[in-house]
Amino acid sequence: MTAAYTLYAKPGFAATTIERLCTEARISNRAFYECFGGREELLQALYERCVDEALTVISKAMQDAPARLDARISAGIATYIDFATSDWRRARIMHVEVRRSGDVLAASRQRAVESFARIVEDETQPFPRSAPFDRHLLALGLIGVLQELLIEWVLAEQPPSTDELVRAAVHIFHRSFSGLS
Template sequence: MTAAYTLYAKPGFAATTIERLCSEARISNRAFYECFGGREELLQALHERCVEESLAVVSKAVQDAPNTLDGRIRAGIRAYIEFTTADWRRARIMHVEVRRSGDVLMMSRQRAIDSFAGLVEEAWADFPQAPGVNRRLVALGVIGGLQELLIEWLLADRPPELDELVGVAVHLFLRALTP
C-alpha cells in the first residue's frame, strides 16, 4: 500500500503497472494477488483509507468548533484542507486520480461525496436556510467547489496559499448555506 500511495499519486494510476508496484514494494506478483484482486482494488483501498481519515479529522473539528454556522464551517474546511494537503499524495489520490481512474472508483467516490455531504448537512442542521432550498443539493454543490479548489492547488503553476483556499472555501460555503 505504501508503494501504491506514492506511485498512484505520481506518475499516477494509469501509468502504474502491477510489475512496477511489486518492484517498488519488493514483493512478488503472487504476493500482490494474495492481497488484492488487481491494481483497481488497491486504488479503492487507498482512496477509502484517505476518505475515512479525512472524515474523522473533519468530524472532530466540527464537533470541537464554536456552535455557530460560521464556526463549524471554518473549522471543518480548515481541518479538511490542512489534512488533505499535509501530504500531496493524499490530495492527489483523493482529487485527481480518483477522477482519472474512470469507472474504477465511481462508487467509492460517490460514497465519499455522500459522507462529506452528510457532514455538511449535519453542521448546517441547527441553522436557518432559505425557503425551498434543498440542503442536500447545496451540500453537494459546495463540496464540488472545494474539490475544484484543491485540484487547482495540486495542478497550478502557482498554487494558491492554503489560507487563501480556506478563505475562498469558507466564503462559498457561507454564501451557499445562509439565507
C-alpha cells in the first residue's frame, strides 16, 4: 500500500502497472494478488482509508470547536484542507486520481461524498431552516467546492495557499448557509 500511495499519486493511477507496484514494493505479483484483486481494488483501499481518516479528524475538530455554526463549519473546513494538503499524495489520490480511475471507484466516491455531506447536514440541523434551498443540496455544493479548490491546489502551476483555500471555502459556506445561523 505504501508503494501504491506514492505511485498512484505520481506518475498516477493510469501509469502505474501491477509490475511497477510489485517492483516498488519488493513483492511478487502472486503476493500482490493474494491481497488485492487488481490495481483498482488497491486504489479503492487507499482512497477509503484516506476518507475514513478524514472523517475522523473532521468530526473531532468540529466537536472541539465552539458550539456556533460558523465556528464548527470553519473548523471542519480548515481541518479537512489541512488533512488533505499535509501530504500531497493524499490530496492527489483523493481529488484527482480517484476521478481518473473512471467508473471503478464511482460507488466509493459517492459514499464518501454522502458521508461528508451528512456531517454538514448534521451540523446545520440544530439551526432554523430559513435557507431557500434543500440542506442536503447545499451540503453537496460545499463538498463540491472543497473538491474543486483542492484540485486547483494539486494541479495549478502556482497553487493557492491553504489559507486562501480555507478563506474561499468558508466564505462560500457562509454565503450559502447564511439563512441558517
